[in-house]
Amino acid sequence: MNQWLNFTKGFIRENPVFTLLLGLCPALAVTSSAFNGLGMGIATTFVLMSSNMVVSVIKNYIPDKVRIPSFIVIIASFVTIVELVMQAYAPSLFKALGIFIPLIVVNCLVLGRAEGFASKNSFVSALIDGLGMGLGFTFALTLLGAIREMLGSGSLFGYTLVSGDMILVFILQPGAFIVLGYLVAMFNKIKKSA
Amino acid sequence: MEYFVIIISAIFVSNIVLAQFLGICPFLGVSNKVDTAVGMSFAVLFVMTLATLVTWLIYHYVLAPFQITFLQTISFILVIASLVQMVEIILKKISPPLYQALGIYLPLITTNCAVMGVALLTIGKDFNFLEAIVFAISNAIGFGLAMTLFAGLREHLDLMEVPAGMRGVPIALVTAGILAMAFMGFTGLV
Numbered sequence: 517m518n519q520w521l522n523f524t525k526g527f528i529r530e531n532p533v534f535t536l537l538l539g540l541c542p543a544l545a546v547t548s549s550a551f552n553g554l555g556m557g558i559a560t561t562f563v564l565m566s567s568n569m570v571v572s573v574i575k576n577y578i579p580d581k582v583r584i585p586s587f588i589v590i591i592a593s594f595v596t597i598v599e600l601v602m603q604a605y606a607p608s609l610f611k612a613l614g615i616f617i618p619l620i621v622v623n624c625l626v627l628g629r630a631e632g633f634a635s636k637n638s639f640v641s642a643l644i645d646g647l648g649m650g651l652g653f654t655f656a657l658t659l660l661g662a663i664r665e666m667l668g669s670g671s672l673f674g675y676t677l678v679s680g681d682m683i684l685v686f687i688l689q690p691g692a693f694i695v696l697g698y699l700v701a702m703f704n705k706i707k708k709s710a
Numbered sequence: 711m712e713y714f715v716i717i718i719s720a721i722f723v724s725n726i727v728l729a730q731f732l733g734i735c736p737f738l739g740v741s742n743k744v745d746t747a748v749g750m751s752f753a754v755l756f757v758m759t760l761a762t763l764v765t766w767l768i769y770h771y772v773l774a775p776f777q778i779t780f781l782q783t784i785s786f787i788l789v790i791a792s793l794v795q796m797v798e799i800i801l802k803k804i805s806p807p808l809y810q811a812l813g814i815y816l817p818l819i820t821t822n823c824a825v826m827g828v829a830l831l832t833i834g835k836d837f838n839f840l841e842a843i844v845f846a847i848s849n850a851i852g853f854g855l856a857m858t859l860f861a862g863l864r865e866h867l868d869l870m871e872v873p874a875g876m877r878g879v880p881i882a883l884v885t886a887g888i889l890a891m892a893f894m895g896f897t898g899l900v
Contacts, residue, residue: 537738537879541823545731588791592784600780615830618783622823624735689729690891697883701875 523644526652532625533656533696534703539625542616543657544692550673553661555609556616557654559602561647563594563620564629568646571634587630588621595620625653663695713844715900720848722896726824727856728889733824737857738882740815747861751854753815755847757797758825761790762846765829766839786829794819824853860889 532538539560547553570590578586599617602610610617620626629649634642662672668687670678685691724730727737733754740750765786773779798816801809819825828849832842863885872881 538735540734540738541731544734585788585791588787589784592787596780596783599783615827615834618786618830619732619823619827621783621787622826685891688894689731690887690894692731693883693887693890697876697880697887700883701880704880705875 519641519644522641523648526649527655528703528706530649530652531656531703532649532653533660534700535707536625537700538628539623539653540696541619542623543653543660544689544696546613546616547657547661547664547692548668548687549665550658550661552609552612553657553659554654555606556613557650557657559598559613559617560620560623560626560653561650562598563591564626564650564653565643565646566594567591567626567630568634568642569639571630572637572639572642575635583635584627584631587627587635591626591630592621625649660692660695660699663699664691667691667695713841716841716844717848719900720845721852721855722893723899725852725856725893726828726849727853728886728893730827732827733822733853736815736818736822736824737860737886738879740818741857741861741864741882744858744861744865747857748854749811750815750818751850751857752811753819754822754824754853755850757790757794757816757819758828758850758853759843759846760797761793761825762829762832762842764789764793766832766837766842769833782830782833786826790825790829824849856889856893860886863889 526532528535530536533540533543542556542560546556567587567590571587595618598620599610602613602617629646633645637645664686666672666677667683668685668691670676670680670682683691686695720726726732727734736750736754740746768785768789769779769782773782773785794816798809801816828846832845835845837845864882867881867885876884
């Protein structure tokens with residue numbers, strides 16, 4: 517049961533984007549469509565889960581003083597793996613996400629979980645935490661992308677729902693801030709009533 | 711003339727925060743007061759320029775000649791992290807007043823994606839050395855401009871009657887959206 521709570525906390529109670537406000541740069545930048553949001557979410561989930569696992573395994577061997585740089589190197593290695601794999605197998609998504617793939621390295625969410633959770637917990641807990649938090653992040657990005665895509669271009673995952681002119685501002689930069697603002701307000705409300 | 715285009719487009723047209731979504735964390739985190747926003751902007755100006763300079767040299771004289779550009783991400787983040795540490799130590803030693811002013815912002819800058827983002831963008835745009843420095847400085851000014859404007863707006867926002875559910879972060883995000891809309895007016899300027 518405890519592990520189940522550990523897994524589900526990332527969706528609403530401790531949702532990285534809507535409640536912890538971590539990793540907002542990619543959340544705002546790549547969510548002009550639901551598919552891009554999903555792709556970014558999966559890439560981040562992989563990095564988060566892998567770095568959490570490695571950090572929890574070697575936590576006892578890292579001297580306390582060089583803790584943060586070592587975490588950064590671990591995270592950067594996994595980001596490089598994602599970068600190369602994506603470039604090879606999903607080149608169009610890689611192009612759409614642009615510099616935000618290498619920028620997973622500086623996503624405060626990943627370093628935050630490594631430092632705040634994985635460096636203090638067992639391998640299994642860290643793995644589940646990474647997976648749960650990552651999926652929570654994916655959920656947030658996909659939701660944000662879906663809303664913006666529906667309002668801005670009248671489609672969802674590329675399938676046209678409404679044809680004709682839509683509210684273009686939602687797939688442009690201002691729309692990202694505004695939709696996120698309302699979603700944060702909504703999640704605050706849900707969290708309070710839950 | 712070319713430099714003029716780089717400067718105007720980095721500050722206004724594709725503003726690093728409002729159009730490219732880099733450095734959102736400090737943009738939302740330390741923009742409660744104009745003073746702190748200005749302090750943070752100067753720290754970013756300092757680190758961003760240095761980091762771009764060093765990463766440009768590393769890319770063009772180490773990574774590219776040895777054809778190990780796939781190590782770009784890992785080497786850039788290490789360079790930026792150690793650079794921030796070094797700047798902190800040097801400032802503490804040679805200029806205590808400046809350290810007092812910028813000190814608390816420096817550790818935050820390591821995980822500021824704006825610094826890493828500009829370093830990566832510089833490589834992507836294939837700038838020469840001088841263009842890279844101009845690009846970094848203008849992006850830092852753009853960051854400072856967005857930060858200061860937003861901090862000013864938030865100071866006023868504190869005095870407004872905001873609906874209960876929207877208080878705090880939600881209304882700040884909506885305000886940022888409207889500010890981004892204003893900056894979209896610069897599109898097509900260059």
